[in-house]
Amino acid sequence: MMKSQLRWVSLAALLAAGLSLPGTPALGKAPATGSVYVIQALPDAAISVAVDGKQQTADAAVKTILGPYDLSPGKHTLTLTSNEPSWTMKSVVTVEAGKSKDVVLHRPASASGDPVITVYPNPMAPVNADEGRVMVAHTAVVPPADITVNGEVFFANIANGEFLTKDVPGGTYEVAIVPTGTSDDPVLGPLDLEVESSTLTQVFAIGQPQGGGMDVIVHKLPLQKAGSGAPTVINTGSAGLVDDWEVSGAKDTGVQPATLLWLAGAALILSVGASPMVKQLSRRARDRRIGGA
């Protein structure tokens, strides 16, 4: 349902979207607190947030990222209040030391459903040099969806309240949300998503397709680097036992550099412009960027 008649939501504001890059817990010692962000993903609502009864923010508009609230391990009460219409939600969130969570107030998959709260664990594990981590989360009024990257399905079949995570090389990716199992008629995008190295880029799809009401909230957090640098020396033998062995498969050693170039040159497994549709959409996406610095 509701997969078509979409219009481009103006994404200009995304450039200015709040991209918070707060400090991570200090290195070398176990953090005594955990972090909680509250993400206001309810279109057309102004939400007040209190933590453990203490007012933090009043009238947060959609796409506001609140926090981080550094809280002691254990249960803490979030109170979310809307004045128009008038309601209050009170939710107990369990905080873990050294962990980070996004508490998202958003629409359910059903257009007639009421707002829900979903707690997303932030995948803060270190990431390889020159890579960033992308998490896409479905918090929109949309049936299960695929996320295409450069025209190919990259994150498959995500339902409301679910998420997918991958580590990818830093760079700019053309991303679209399409109904699962279809390749055309995106409910959002394609648009350019900038993935910075050593950064967690969380993309929350929000709103509903009708009336062009789809949008995204991008939440970025710094990650530490994993792994060691590229070797310049590999010594894997010392006895000379294979001194005169012929390397049978390497008759045409000239293939080697070419092969490597080919592999490295395939900057993405996903081919850009795989279909006329993608090319067309690419043009439409040209001036739309999200997550840009």
Add this chain to the structure above:
Amino acid sequence: MTAASAGPDGPPGSTPQRSRGVALVAAAAAAAGVVIAVAVTTSSAPADSADDRAPTPSTETVEAVSRPPARTVRVPAREAVPAGSQINPERPDLIVLPSGTRVRVRLASTLRNGTFAVPANIDAAGWWDGGARIGDPFGAILIAGHVDSAVQGLGPFAELLGVGTGDPVVLESRQLRQAFVIRSVALLPKAELAEQSGLFAVDGAPRLILVTCAGPFDADAGGYQNLAVVTATPSGGVEDH
């Protein structure tokens, strides 16, 4: 699956801790003296796998709040769950060479001087910890193993000197397995390793790079003069095992 509802702008639904699926709760807003019928959709899953895909109700609790002018509401906070297609990449811990020889793979790092710290025991190979893992969408998985040692004799990776294109290789990790097929075998002068950034790149198509030493052996010039570099690409998807 839904019921009369206050709609998207209405109050949050009223559900205490509950099982998966869609719930319908009618709650009385005592303070306002209004009866609200509320539908809380906790799953948008397709019919074929609704139970598997429904977000798990969290242990986090929600309690009703009564604010005289406001509606009394209850909504469970739910824990987000990974979609069914999520693959959690893992470093390889075993490689099955074309002969069927199974070689333990250990995590290995580059030392400060740029040398890759291949496990000293030639019966194990080293996976470079700066490279790709099984399940990563991009980049090179690099594994190096000793061709020989004065103490232990020939190592299992000596087999790489005799493999050819089309030969199969399998990688396994704690929970994952992926099959590869060898695409090229090449000799690389050791001194040129640093120029081969593609061997260590995090971008590009997923691929497996196997490295061991190859002749000639010149004891006066640092021993083996070449590296044998075997490049393989996935021949199947990432599977659980």
